[in-house]
Amino acid sequence: MQYNDCFQLGHITRTHGTRGEVVIFLDVDFPEDYEELDSVFVEIKGQLVPYFIKNINVQKGSKAIVKFEDINSIEAATPLINCALFLPEENLDELDGSQFYYHEIIGFKVVDEKLGALGTVTTVYTMSTQDLIAMSYNGHEVLIPVNDDIVLKVDREQKILHVVLPEGLLEVYTEETTTPEDGQEDEQE
Numbered sequence: 001m002q003y004n005d006c007f008q009l010g011h012i013t014r015t016h017g018t019r020g021e022v023v024i025f026l027d028v029d030f031p032e033d034y035e036e037l038d039s040v041f042v043e044i045k046g047q048l049v050p051y052f053i054k055n056i057n058v059q060k061g062s063k064a065i066v067k068f069e070d071i072n073s074i075e076a077a078t079p080l081i082n083c084a085l086f087l088p089e090e091n092l093d094e095l096d097g098s099q100f101y102y103h104e105i106i107g108f109k110v111v112d113e114k115l116g117a118l119g120t121v122t123t124v125y126t127m128s129t130q131d132l133i134a135m136s137y138n139g140h141e142v143l144i145p146v147n148d149d150i151v152l153k154v155d156r157e158q159k160i161l162h163v164v165l166p167e168g169l170l171e172v173y174t175e176e177t178t179t180p181e182d183g184q185e186d187e188q189e
Contacts, residue, residue: 020071
């Protein structure tokens with residue numbers, strides 16, 4: 001399995017107990033959708049290695065306790081800490097309209113309803129308060145809130161993210177500001 005055929009499901013955060021169980025963080029909207037998971041790919045030294053799941057117990061807060069087959073001690077589980085977990089993209093439900101998976105819009109062109117083509121999506125930041133789409137715009141990183149009023153739709157064929165940016169958002173990131181530390185003080189009349 002290749003990286004470009006997969007999406008990152010989450011990562012292993014720590015061991016749990018002494019019998020080889022691990023705690024995983026599920027970086028998904030609905031962790032309960034993965035209660036029947038039977039295998040994952042674990043990234044080990046740049047390679048995706050399949051691991052079969054003997055038992056998974058999804059907890060609150062996007063965490064799950066997992067028992068992998070053939071991992072029967074804390075010593076065997078410890079090297080897996082901080083390893084990323086992947087699943088094939090074919091496991092994802094197909095979305096339409098304004099719905100999208102964050103990993104799929106990386107590299108998409110951002111087109112504003114009024115301003116036209118702006119830049120390219122470089123990453124998506126998942127924050128506790130608001131998820132943000134990072135766009136490269138004229139040498140600046142501009143953060144676009146993930147919001148139904150701002151992100152209108154996704155054109156997967158053309159690889160375009162259609163948006164209506166709030167007035168003044170681009171200027172917040174692109175206007176040069178000077179401060180007294182720069183040696184230029186505000187002139188007063």
